[in-house]
Amino acid sequence: MPVDAPPPRIRSDDPASFAASVLRDRHPAIVARVLADLPLPAAARDGLAGLLQDPTVTPLPRDAHDHEDWDRWGEPYFGQSMFEVPFLWAENYFYRRLLHATGYHEPGPWRGIDPFGPQKAADLPGEDELRAVQESGDALLHLPEDEQASALVAAALWGNRADLGFQLAHGLAQAQADLVADDTELLWKRLAGGGTVCVVADNAGRELLPDLVLIDFLLRAGRVRRVELHVKPAPYFVSDALTADVLAELRRFPADSAIGRRLWAALRAGTLELVTDPFYCAPLEFAQLPAGLAARFGAATLTILKGDLNYRRLVGDRSWAPETSFADVTGYFPGPVAALRTVKSDVVVGLAAGVEERLPASWRTSGAFAMVQVRG
Numbered sequence: 171m172p173v174d175a176p177p178p179r180i181r182s183d184d185p186a187s188f189a190a191s192v193l194r195d196r197h198p199a200i201v202a203r204v205l206a207d208l209p210l211p212a213a214a215r216d217g218l219a220g221l222l223q224d225p226t227v228t229p230l231p232r233d234a235h236d237h238e239d240w241d242r243w244g245e246p247y248f249g250q251s252m253f254e255v256p257f258l259w260a261e262n263y264f265y266r267r268l269l270h271a272t273g274y275h276e277p278g279p280w281r282g283i284d285p286f287g288p289q290k291a292a293d294l295p296g297e298d299e300l301r302a303v304q305e306s307g308d309a310l311l312h313l314p315e316d317e318q319a320s321a322l323v324a325a326a327l328w329g330n331r332a333d334l335g336f337q338l339a340h341g342l343a344q345a346q347a348d349l350v351a352d353d354t355e356l357l358w359k360r361l362a363g364g365g366t367v368c369v370v371a372d373n374a375g376r377e378l379l380p381d382l383v384l385i386d387f388l389l390r391a392g393r394v395r396r397v398e399l400h401v402k403p404a405p406y407f408v409s410d411a412l413t414a415d416v417l418a419e420l421r422r423f424p425a426d427s428a429i430g431r432r433l434w435a436a437l438r439a440g441t442l443e444l445v446t447d448p449f450y451c452a453p454l455e456f457a458q459l460p461a462g463l464a465a466r467f468g469a470a471t472l473t474i475l476k477g478d479l480n481y482r483r484l485v486g487d488r489s490w491a492p493e494t495s496f497a498d499v500t501g502y503f504p505g506p507v508a509a510l511r512t513v514k515s516d517v518v519v520g521l522a523a524g525v526e527e528r529l530p531a532s533w534r535t536s537g538a539f540a541m542v543q544v545r546g
């Protein structure tokens with residue numbers, strides 16, 4: 171059933187809201203970290219300071235390569251405070267301004283330097299972790315199918331909280347207990363049949379590792395023929411994965427690691443393809459997909475969207491009643507879609523009646539709960 175009267179978009183104008191806390195507290199901390207991590211020149215430091223001093227939404231400077239796009243996207247919001255415009259839009263705008271301040275897109279010595287690079291480098295898995303993952307990946311092949319499914323999905327879901335050793339003991343049981351919506355079985359059924367699966371990545375580092383393990387497993391076990399791994403075209407929301415981050419992670423695998431070698435070979439062979447698109451750093455939702463991405467998702471057996479941000483962009487960053495049907499709000503998506511999301515913001519759909527009442531007050535933003543939702 172189509173959702174014809176969606177609730178309002180979330181804004182940050184209530185000082186007590188999570189959205190306001192992100193703009194007010196988290197953004198200055200992000201800027202401070204960038205300033206501490208990189209010896210940026212004075213003009214860049216001033217640009218970053220200006221971004222925090224004045225929350226007014228203004229057009230991008232005329233030398234920004236994409237200022238015409240932002241003129242269009244920002245037209246309804248110019249002159250307003252970032253706290254008054256939709257939260258998701260304001261966050262996108264913040265990251266775009268931050269990249270302009272550090273000169274990421276502009277010609278010059280700082281072009282292409284990831285302002286979050288030092289943070290991402292610190293989160294790359296170590297050799298011991300990668301060896302453990304290699305062993306667990308091999309062991310997985312010999313487990314019953316339902317255990318393979320729950321271990322791989324739980325690891326991909328929980329990222330660095332997951333037990334990457336895939337030990338099906340305490341870690342996994344806890345991970346399952348904290349799932350507030352669980353379509354793992356349906357997800358696993360869809361991850362078969364030999365077609366193409368699109369994985370829209372979220373964070374690099376320890377969260378990307380289980381995504382790579384899942385991809386390797388699906389290809390190795392012959393459950394799918396091809397995987398597209400969609401990454402961001404530019405640094406975004408601090409930890410989001412770029413092509414460079416995927417390569418850095420693959421290079422981390424020890425030379426004798428079979429997983430690392432298989433993934434490298436799959437990239438060469440095209441059974442694993444890296445995909446990116448400007449859409450991924452635009453202040454838009456998946457309902458506004460460009461034709462190229464819509465065609466890819468339409469042709470895929472399944473698209474898996476990882477993380478909270480992709481979830482917000484999938485269902486719409488709105489104050490939905492939590493029991494609103496996931497299938498209804500994602501009905502526009504061009505093909506079967508799954509969301510694997512640790513809940514880190516206020517947006518929720520697809521909850522069974524009565525579930526929310528049993529959860530702690532802060533459950534939507536504590537990062538302690540997760541959802542696996544599928545529209546097949």
Ligand SMILES: O=P(O)(O)OC[C@H]1O[C@](O)(CO)[C@@H](O)[C@@H]1O
Pocket residue numbers: 192196261372373407476477478479480482512514515
């Ligand atoms: O890395 P994830 O799971 O996409 O989470 C990003 C989340 O972090 C925030 O930017 C701020 O906490 C949220 O607004 C956003 O949804």
